Amino acid sequence: xxxxxxxxxxxxxxxxxxxxxxxxxxxxxxxxxxxxxxxxxxxxxxxxxxxxxxxxxxxxxxxxxxxxxxxxxxxxxxxxxxxxxxxxxxxxxxxxxxxxxxxxxxxxxxxxxxxxxxxxxxxxxxxxxxxxxxxxxxxxxxxxxxxxxxxxxxxxxxxxxxxxxxxxxxxxxxxxxxxxxxxxxxxxxxxxxxxxxxxxxxxxxxxxxxxxxxxxxxxxxxxxxxxxxxxxxxxxxxxxxxxxxxxxxxxxxxxxxxxxxxxxxxxxxxxxxxxxxxxxxxxxxxxxxxxxxxxxxxxxxxxxxxxxxxxxxxxxxxxxxxx
Amino acid sequence: xxxxxxxxxxxxxxxxxxxxxxxxxxxxxxxxxxxxxxxxxxxxxxxxxxxxxxxxxxxxxxxxxxxxxxxxxxxxxxxxxxxxxxxxxxxxxxxxxxxxxxxxxxxxxxxxxxxxxxxxxxxxxxxxxxxxxxxxxxxxxxxxxxxxxxxxxxxxxxxxxxxxxxxxxxxxxxxxxxxxxxxxxxxxxxxxxxxxxxxxxxxxxxxxxxxxxxxxxxxxxxxxxxxxxxxxxxxxxxxxxxxxxxxxxxxxxxxxxxxxxxxxxxxxxxxxxxxxxxxxxxxxxx
Numbered sequence: 001x002x003x004x005x006x007x008x009x010x011x012x013x014x015x016x017x018x019x020x021x022x023x024x025x026x027x028x029x030x031x032x033x034x035x036x037x038x039x040x041x042x043x044x045x046x047x048x049x050x051x052x053x054x055x056x057x058x059x060x061x062x063x064x065x066x067x068x069x070x071x072x073x074x075x076x077x078x079x080x081x082x083x084x085x086x087x088x089x090x091x092x093x094x095x096x097x098x099x100x101x102x103x104x105x106x107x108x109x110x111x112x113x114x115x116x117x118x119x120x121x122x123x124x125x126x127x128x129x130x131x132x133x134x135x136x137x138x139x140x141x142x143x144x145x146x147x148x149x150x151x152x153x154x155x156x157x158x159x160x161x162x163x164x165x166x167x168x169x170x171x172x173x174x175x176x177x178x179x180x181x182x183x184x185x186x187x188x189x190x191x192x193x194x195x196x197x198x199x200x201x202x203x204x205x206x207x208x209x210x211x212x213x214x215x216x217x218x219x220x221x222x223x224x225x226x227x228x229x230x231x232x233x234x235x236x237x238x239x240x241x242x243x244x245x246x247x248x249x250x251x252x253x254x255x256x257x258x259x260x261x262x263x264x265x266x267x268x269x270x271x272x273x274x275x276x277x278x279x280x281x282x283x284x285x286x287x288x289x290x291x292x293x294x295x296x297x298x299x300x301x302x303x304x305x306x307x308x309x310x311x312x313x314x315x316x317x318x319x320x321x322x323x
Numbered sequence: 324x325x326x327x328x329x330x331x332x333x334x335x336x337x338x339x340x341x342x343x344x345x346x347x348x349x350x351x352x353x354x355x356x357x358x359x360x361x362x363x364x365x366x367x368x369x370x371x372x373x374x375x376x377x378x379x380x381x382x383x384x385x386x387x388x389x390x391x392x393x394x395x396x397x398x399x400x401x402x403x404x405x406x407x408x409x410x411x412x413x414x415x416x417x418x419x420x421x422x423x424x425x426x427x428x429x430x431x432x433x434x435x436x437x438x439x440x441x442x443x444x445x446x447x448x449x450x451x452x453x454x455x456x457x458x459x460x461x462x463x464x465x466x467x468x469x470x471x472x473x474x475x476x477x478x479x480x481x482x483x484x485x486x487x488x489x490x491x492x493x494x495x496x497x498x499x500x501x502x503x504x505x506x507x508x509x510x511x512x513x514x515x516x517x518x519x520x521x522x523x524x525x526x527x528x529x530x531x532x533x534x535x536x537x538x539x540x541x542x543x544x545x546x547x548x549x550x551x552x553x554x555x556x557x558x559x560x561x562x563x564x565x566x567x568x569x570x571x572x573x574x575x576x577x578x579x580x581x582x583x584x585x586x587x588x589x590x591x592x593x594x595x596x597x598x599x600x601x602x603x604x605x606x607x608x609x
């Protein structure tokens with residue numbers, strides 16, 4: 001299988017894959033001994049890819065998380081849930097295509113789903129604003145969460161955004177207020193909230209739909225207070241130090257699990273979710289269904305109290321009691 | 324989530340006109356360049372008598388201006404930052420902490436405690452911008468949360484004076500989560516029926532604006548304060564346009580419905596105390 005978009009650190013695999021393609025072409029023209037060689041190369045390619053992906057650096061993980069072929073929120077919703085019915089608009093200003101949401105069923109259970117949506121081609125990328133929501137997107141999300149609470153439906157959110165959009169209109173319409181309002185409201189929701197970072201978890205723009213009882217991350221997704229590039233530009237005063245920043249920020253799922261920020265990592269196929277989307281969908285569905293089942297037995301007060309405590313206890317500091 | 328660089332804050336800086344100011348006795352207005360006798364500036368609560376520019380002031384000065392004399396009792400003064408991620412950019416986070424602590428005499432970028440405002444019991448917190456740009460890490464998040472929880476226990480209102488560049492990058496995701504933590508505490512304050520007045524001072528940006536700062540029951544800003552989510556430079560670079568006049572200033576936010584009022588420093592205490600009274604006063608049944 002030849003991919004349209006090879007990442008720079010996958011070059012060695014790309015070369016082998018190209019050779020395999022060539023051999024296959026020759027084989028179809030009737031070359032001898034090629035089947036054996038193809039088999040050998042395919043094994044080699046697979047092993048090489050596995051080797052590369054077994055020790056990805058945080059900055060390489062960032063590249064996988066932003067891979068143009070990576071499944072997006074709508075792909076997960078379609079594959080994991082049934083009967084998805086999209087609902088639109090914030091009832092104040094407009095419908096923000098950078099956030100989608102609506103009603104759906106998971107294993108027959110009615111739920112509400114919400115997530116940032118990126119565009120696949122140039123036109124859709126612009127329409128979806130590269131997955132960067134405006135305040136109206138966050139207000140639509142809040143409206144849907146409120147709906148879920150009133151009808152006792154679990155909420156599933158899917159995070160995939162470089163961040164909330166930094167623009168004039170976004171500021172004028174209260175980007176900060178919209179994010180803040182979601183943080184406050186989500187902390188007190190009386191229904192289970194299960195969030196999954198499926199690609200990029202960009203700062204406050206991600207957290208605004210991520211105050212959850214359970215936080216999952218796909219293996220090669222990232223979650224961070226600032227993009228590695230932004231961090232490098234500010235702290236190192238040099239945007240090319242993004243690799244270093246990515247490492248320092250601990251944006252990968254393994255680090256975040258260790259820090260206690262996320263609850264579970266959902267494994268991806270070797271080479272990333274896009275190399276075998278159906279298997280990724282299956283793993284995620286299993287993980288989400290298990291979380292839903294686990295939370296369903298909890299009464300509302302305990303649910304809200306546990307969520308409060310979970311966030312309440314995040315932070316590392318020392319304390320000198322003499323003061 | 325600090326979207327901008329520090330030098331952005333020194334506004335209207337024109338080196339060609341720079342005047343050497345003798346250290347100690349005089350201060351120079353950053354806005355109009357007026358040289359002001361320091362005592363005179365202090366008398367006017369660090370507001371330029373010529374152009375009404377509100378200087379950035381320390382957390383302690385802020386509390387002195389707002390709290391009834393001698394009423395402020397600091398809490399959680401021993402809570403200190405920890406370099407949990409072993410973060411090193413051009414400098415080690417550890418060293419940045421030490422340098423800021425030495426410079427400000429504070430453990431981190433906030434002072435909090437209880438106080439009286441014209442006799443009314445409140446919980447009060449003020450940011451120290453000169454401590455790493457007033458950035459919010461674990462300590463700021465923890466102190467604000469504790470203060471709100473204490474306010475609920477003691478049935479007091481909360482007043483927070485923000486001045487911050489946003490989340491502290493050196494604490495990475497831990498900083499981001501302080502946004503959720505403080506906002507969650509405010510949800511409880513709201514459920515308890517207690518008032519929260521948020522005062523936005525120059526500058527209030529990023530993760531601080533996008534959490535507790537914009538969640539006030541009443542939101543007040545000081546004149547000309549820069550308030551926003553993303554920094555003006557990031558926005559200008561993203562949209563490749565010139566930003567409108569006065570963009571992200573307090574007056575602009577008032578016009579766009581994002582804050583309740585702009586209040587001059589000398590009127591702040593009185594305004595806050597009147598709002599608290601009107602929200603919380605219990606009237607005996609007649």
